[in-house]
Amino acid sequence: xxxxxxxxxxxxxxxxxxxxxxxxxxxxxxxxxxxxxxxxxxxxxxxxxxxxxxxxxxxxxxxxxxxxxxxxxxxxxxxxxxxxxxxxxxxxxxxxxxxxxxxxxxxxxxxxxxxxxxxxxxxxxxxxxxxxxxxxxxxxxxxxxxxxxxxxxxxxxxxxxxxxxxxxxxxxxxxxxxxxxxxxxxxxxxxxxxxxxxxxxxxxxxxxxxxxxxxxxxxxxxxxxxxxxxxxxxxxxxxxxxxxxxxxxxxxxxxxxxxxxxxxxxxxxxxxxxxxxxxxxxxxxxxxxxxxxxxxxxxxxxxxxxxxxxxxxxxxxxxxxxxxxxxxxxxxxxxxxxxxxxxxxxxxxxxxxxxxxxxxxxxxxxxxxxxxxxxxxxx
Amino acid sequence: xxxxxxxxxxxxxxxxxxxxxxxxxxxxxxxxxxxxxxxxxxxxxxxxxxxxxxxxxxxxxxxxxxxxxxxxxxxxxxxxxxxxxxxxxxxxxxxxxxxxxxxxxxxxxxxxxxxxxxxxxxxxxxxxxxxxxxxxxxxxxxxxxxxxxxxxxxxxxxxxxxxxxxxxxxxxxxxxxxxxxxxxxxxxxxxxxxxxxxxxxxxxxxxxxxxxxxxxxxxxxxxxxxxxxxxxxxxxxxxxxxxxxxxxxxxxxxxxxxxxxxxxxxxxxxxxxxxxxxxxxxxxxxxxxxxxxxxxxxxxxxxxxxxxxxxxxxxxxxxxxxxxxxxxxxxxxxxxxxxxxxxxxxxxxxxxxxxxxxxxxxxxxxxxxxxxxxxxxxxxxxxxxxxxxxxxxxxxxxxxxxxxxxxxxxxxxxxxxxxxxxxxxxxxxxxxxxxxxxxxxxxxxxxxxxxxxxxxxxxxxxxxxxxxxxxxxxxxxxxxxxxxxxxxxxxxxxxxxxxxxxxxxxxxxxxxxxxxxxxxxxxxxxxxxxxxxxxxxxxxxxxxxxxxxxxxxxxxxxxxxxxxxxxxxxxxxxxxxxxxxxxxxxxxx
Numbered sequence: 007x008x009x010x011x012x013x014x015x016x017x018x019x020x021x022x023x024x025x026x027x028x029x030x031x032x033x034x035x036x037x038x039x040x041x042x043x044x045x046x047x048x049x050x051x052x053x054x055x056x057x058x059x060x061x062x063x064x065x066x067x068x069x070x071x072x073x074x075x076x077x078x079x080x081x082x083x084x085x086x087x088x089x090x091x092x093x094x095x096x097x098x099x100x101x102x103x104x105x106x107x108x109x110x111x112x113x114x115x116x117x118x119x120x121x122x123x124x125x126x127x128x129x130x131x132x133x134x135x136x137x138x139x140x141x142x143x144x145x146x147x148x149x150x151x152x153x154x155x156x157x158x159x160x161x162x163x164x165x166x167x168x169x170x171x172x173x174x175x176x177x178x179x180x181x182x183x184x185x186x187x188x189x190x191x192x193x194x195x196x197x198x199x200x201x202x203x204x205x206x207x208x209x210x211x212x213x214x215x216x217x218x219x220x221x222x223x224x225x226x227x228x229x230x231x232x233x234x235x236x237x238x239x240x241x242x243x244x245x246x247x248x249x250x251x252x253x254x255x256x257x258x259x260x261x262x263x264x265x266x267x268x269x270x271x272x273x274x275x276x277x278x279x280x281x282x283x284x285x286x287x288x289x290x291x292x293x294x295x296x297x298x299x300x301x302x303x304x305x306x307x308x309x310x311x312x313x314x315x316x317x318x319x320x321x322x323x324x325x326x327x328x329x330x331x332x333x334x335x336x337x338x339x340x341x342x343x344x345x346x347x348x349x350x351x352x353x354x355x356x357x358x359x360x361x362x363x364x365x366x367x368x369x370x371x372x373x374x375x376x377x378x379x380x381x382x383x384x385x
Numbered sequence: 386x387x388x389x390x391x392x393x394x395x396x397x398x399x400x401x402x403x404x405x406x407x408x409x410x411x412x413x414x415x416x417x418x419x420x421x422x423x424x425x426x427x428x429x430x431x432x433x434x435x436x437x438x439x440x441x442x443x444x445x446x447x448x449x450x451x452x453x454x455x456x457x458x459x460x461x462x463x464x465x466x467x468x469x470x471x472x473x474x475x476x477x478x479x480x481x482x483x484x485x486x487x488x489x490x491x492x493x494x495x496x497x498x499x500x501x502x503x504x505x506x507x508x509x510x511x512x513x514x515x516x517x518x519x520x521x522x523x524x525x526x527x528x529x530x531x532x533x534x535x536x537x538x539x540x541x542x543x544x545x546x547x548x549x550x551x552x553x554x555x556x557x558x559x560x561x562x563x564x565x566x567x568x569x570x571x572x573x574x575x576x577x578x579x580x581x582x583x584x585x586x587x588x589x590x591x592x593x594x595x596x597x598x599x600x601x602x603x604x605x606x607x608x609x610x611x612x613x614x615x616x617x618x619x620x621x622x623x624x625x626x627x628x629x630x631x632x633x634x635x636x637x638x639x640x641x642x643x644x645x646x647x648x649x650x651x652x653x654x655x656x657x658x659x660x661x662x663x664x665x666x667x668x669x670x671x672x673x674x675x676x677x678x679x680x681x682x683x684x685x686x687x688x689x690x691x692x693x694x695x696x697x698x699x700x701x702x703x704x705x706x707x708x709x710x711x712x713x714x715x716x717x718x719x720x721x722x723x724x725x726x727x728x729x730x731x732x733x734x735x736x737x738x739x740x741x742x743x744x745x746x747x748x749x750x751x752x753x754x755x756x757x758x759x760x761x762x763x764x765x766x767x768x769x770x771x772x773x774x775x776x777x778x779x780x781x782x783x784x785x786x787x788x789x790x791x792x793x794x795x796x797x798x799x800x801x802x803x804x805x806x807x808x809x810x811x812x813x814x815x816x817x818x819x820x821x822x823x824x825x826x827x828x829x830x831x832x833x834x835x836x837x838x839x840x841x842x843x844x845x846x847x848x849x850x851x852x853x854x855x856x857x858x859x860x861x862x863x864x865x866x867x868x869x870x871x872x873x874x875x876x877x878x879x880x881x882x883x884x885x886x887x888x889x890x891x892x893x894x895x896x897x898x899x900x901x902x903x904x905x906x907x908x909x910x911x912x913x914x915x916x917x918x919x920x921x922x923x924x925x926x927x928x929x930x931x932x933x934x935x936x937x938x939x940x941x942x943x944x945x946x947x948x949x950x951x952x953x954x955x956x957x958x959x960x961x962x963x964x965x966x967x968x969x970x971x972x973x974x
Contacts, residue, residue, distance in 0.1 A: 015392050016682065
């Protein structure tokens, strides 16, 4: 008996939703799954130590004032994030590192008062620092109550280490600016002179790095030391690259996932790229028949990746000359399942021109390691 | 037990990869046949096409040689029969005690392999139940082996229920098919059911069983205002130290709920009864709308959690509302018992985004309760489609056979009386799949069992040629309809309202539509020449003159000298297509 229980989720009607997603054949969904096995606890968006600290700081400020109800806490949180991103935009003339920097720069450039009530991102909560870092922070034990799918800010609590991280950032980078005062809902503007006091640099201090490393180490001890293995691999060449990573430095689970990921990248190159070219330019190039016997298909079968198996089952015994048409058929099948737009050969859509191989979160891990973050469960 | 991420209920009905739907029984209270046609049946059959093609592919996806799906429902006003003909799904109203259980047992096959899935849920077979409501579902799946399986408990209950009903060949065939692979598989013992016997779902506390620390109720506020039975049932597990949390729907936004504005419907009988029995009753509002007034989600889930002093949680999920008839066995209900931790319970409740409600309660509207369904006449309607027609024809000629009609019973189709005995030659509209049976002032819809022409098992797969060539686009069909409309004299158009509301086809210039049609040339080009010729020949026999002109125009644009140059419509169409090719030239011809 293996009973499962769940809430039902809303099912959108079969219409043209804009779930284009840059994944016309379903490879990226598997890539994301492999990324979770290779780099557990992190995501592609968790690339800065300061991101972890900023979330803790914003949460601490948001929860330190009354009223503690969801709309008020959320608004204070978002305003702290805006203050930081605007300060960063000022320092870098709009370059910056956090999402929202461009809109913040437009709002702060050439004025004396920064309008802190104006959003810097559409859906700022989910696309900003909260959406990017909260799951990893919860995994590393710096905040609590934030693991669920629907998380209320006002019910999220900072762990002692989270408070420490917030305080470290506050004392090292906030230049004495009273964030609580400026983030209050009754306030609409922050003097730009105050923003200039905030030392909104992306490089973390040693204390921040240590606190994040401690959280990561604790998590890692429960996850086959996966991040520590990666850190060791990184230390060998100051690099984390799917092609060159030393498999012997990894756990068994990671090793298998990296091998499958390499094969998956080859499949993307061999199948998705010709398909994208066909859509973008109308020019057909042949798909090699040998691609259908790559290791990724065996792994996909074991992992129950039914969308990929659909493609492989359609194509494996067919002539190479037919492969591109079969891939097109698979794409249409998938698009209809997902309610996504269907691509047509020769339609020249921009999305088809943008080909980016998945990084399996290795880029984010490398970025944190380069900042000095170092979980060390193993020697 | 695993607590899983929220997922659409329909994802539980989808066949496993490589498998096809074979047989199943689905229990529901409310039944919308349209929801079955549009949502459930395509999912079971693995159909992903959209538009008009969807129902055609769905009809063809499950063959006449397998039992298919039988839906058992409450009937009466809870059955909305509007929809389409669907030959492999049958419905059956359950008479007697109100059929309120919501559960399914589904079998999928791949060669000789079978997989059986059991689902117990709070969701009805309606669009809201399948797509948008807050519902809960428990499921279990069996492939091989002899582990305890929820489907065995469920099947046993449905088989007992079938014995109460008048014999039904389709239900018997489905139950037989479902039973086969489960023989030797033990039940879980975790299904609490009043499906066939009026049992108290919670039972009674054991002797010396201590009161529980906390009770959580998740339920819509369906109890009548004077209904005290549900409170009395739960009071057996309470003392003055027991905390009771009621999660129920709020008809408004989170902001309005936080402000305590009216909109939370709850029975005073339930509220006061629990207050008397428990130390502290807290009501939590689950807002129906997002803060911006959109995203309506109605709480329809039913769940009960009994938290004991050790932190262990007995969690019951299923169909029974927190009402007297729901819990005391008046209704036919099902709940599954799960043992979970308090962390899981917190996670589940957090998903609801509920807030404590401190405003005035709104009393439930006075409804006329019913707890039993009257017997309906055992009338059956079967329609045999005559040979020589297509599965996507707008109507089918054939023979209707009505059985079971006795004195005082009348049967009609689209308002026209059908007079048995003896087969009736008539036309059936695929969009009107039921007959109406009448006894005095009472009326029942009964679905028509539609059968393919004798000796033609591939009938449901065979579509008119332009649909075959043109799939899955609807544009040619729409265009032909418009051409017909344009050719119809003005006096015949009056009052017909031919343009469906919201359909934007008339906003597209004719020339542009022709461009799109020309693109279908690519689809034609992939087919063999004899097939195209045969397809066009059939088209010319079956379609009116305007359609013939369009077909010739597409063909003539690429093969000049096809003839019929004197037809002005044909000339216009041909030149438009040629002009497109010169100007646009973005197709692959």
